[in-house]
Amino acid sequence: MAEILASSLYLKIAFLFIVFVAVTSLVFTAMRGFVSRQQVLGRLDRDSAPATADATTRGLRASDARASAWAKLAARIESSGLSLGDSDVQGLKRKMLAAGYRSAHAPKVFTLVRLLLIFALPIAIVMPQLLSEEPKSLFSLYLQGAGFAAMGLFLPSLFITAKADRRRQEVLNGFPDSLDLMLVCVEAGMGLEAALDRVGREMTVSHPLVAEMLSQTTLELRAGAGREEALRNMADRTGVDEIRAFSTLLIQSDKLGSSIATTLRIYAAEMREKRRMRAEEKAHRLPVLLSIPLVACMLPVMIGVLMLPAVIRVIREVAPALAGGGG
Structure with missing residues (x-):
């Protein structure tokens, strides 16, 4: 098996992709089971709690408990001398609050995640290519590393913005x-x-x-x-x-x-x-949005169906005449 994989780069990539999908599926299944179990336990707690208990407060406490590990990690990093503060602290706090993250450590955790992704994504992409039998050129690896580093820098911001927009809409x-x-x-x-x-x-x-x-x-x-x-x-x-x-x-x-x-x-x-x-605005926007797939997909097919009989007839009548005239 190892010799077959070593013989082709594409087989290596396919094997790694299959392993990645399998591991991701297992983790997703385990997390889904854990979340469903937590939801059942939460419903049981709500049913057994007094009527005056506030379910929202319990949810906030649970979220704070889950974020405590990230907060401790951020505190350790800051104690080592690396500052996780942002240039616009108030603006970042407002974004985190709009996205639903109310912890005082949320801005620092956000900065920590961005730093980790800046280094983790390029390493995860470039290192397998460096260790392969036929590594790519240094310029290509540099471009890939820079691109994925920029992706790691902007993906958390896009995630926070999208989550804040969804919450505002709800x-x-x-x-x-x-x-x-x-x-x-x-x-x-x-x-x-x-x-x-x-x-x-x-x-x-x-x-x-x-x-x-x-x-x-x-x-x-x-x-x-x-x-x-x-x-x-x-x-x-x-x-x-x-x-x-x-x-x-x-x-x-x-x-x-x-x-x-x-x-x-x-x-x-x-x-x-x-x-x-x-x-009503969304309803009026639907015809404009539907016209894009209509023009891109259905219109060429309709034109082809309508024009094909005429093209065939022209070829049948013109081709013999051209052949006779050429003779």
Whole structure:
């Protein structure tokens, strides 16, 4: 077997690819089983816990426990003299918060992951080629190493940006429903803090990100933070313009003494209208998006089907005439 693999470079690559796929499949299966087991245990804990227990808080504690290993590693590296700080610390913190990473060590862990990928990706690609029987030229290896190093530098940023965008979209889609529930609670006589807590617990299943946002704000209010500070922190964590406008609206209503129920009713109607307009915009974009595969795939086939009989007829009639004229 080893002699067969040593005889061809392509066989080596194919064998390594098969081994990589097999190992990845095994790891994915094991992780999937572990995640499903954790989900079952989490559901059992939620069912057995009192009704006042906050599921969002337990999720935040679990995520902090999982990130502790990375935080310890980052602390050890910084203690050795290598700084993991970013040039734009506040901007990076806002990005991490928008992506759902609230740990104080999240920016340092992000920088550590980028450093590891900058060196790990080029080594993983270039080293097998250097150790092969027919190594490529140094210039080619240099280009590959530089390309994968740049990929390792930018991939974490793209991942964080994509995750933050997905979270913003989910929060934006579920926020009008939370406003309607909040309006019902306020009109029933609840205060703003009680309404936020009630809506956060009710929307844990339907819109977990909105529930997490409201529950975090409720915890800040219970911890003694002012209403203005808690609402502004909620807007900063999500990074959604609509949530920021909602927070500003509530702060102004609180300062001016206007009715919160009226404010919620007007803003809820506006948010529902914006959600309907976004859905209509996506629907109107579909014909334009469908025209690309239509022109690229179906139109050449249709032209070929329509033109083929005429081409065959021309060849049958013109070819004998050309052959006779040439004779």
